[in-house]
Amino acid sequence: MRKFNAWLVFFKREWNWNWPFLVGFAITGILITKFSLCLTGIEDAKNSPFVQRHKK
Structure with a gap:
């Protein structure tokens, strides 16, 4: 006889x-x-206006 498995319920x-x-x-x-x-x-940093302004 199988035991009742409460986990399934x-x-x-x-x-x-x-x-x-x-x-x-x-x-x-x-x-x-x-x-x-x-x-x-x-790529996003290269295209960023902030990075382009402060690029050295």
Whole structure:
């Protein structure tokens, strides 16, 4: 006879309650990662008006 596994019940109940938060967190993380990888420090610094004014 199989033992009752309370974790399955717990995770199913919690997933039904928390899935919008988890999906939103994942989408936000993907967007932040995508936009972060598009920026490069060296190229952005070369194109920055502040760096160009104070370049020596």
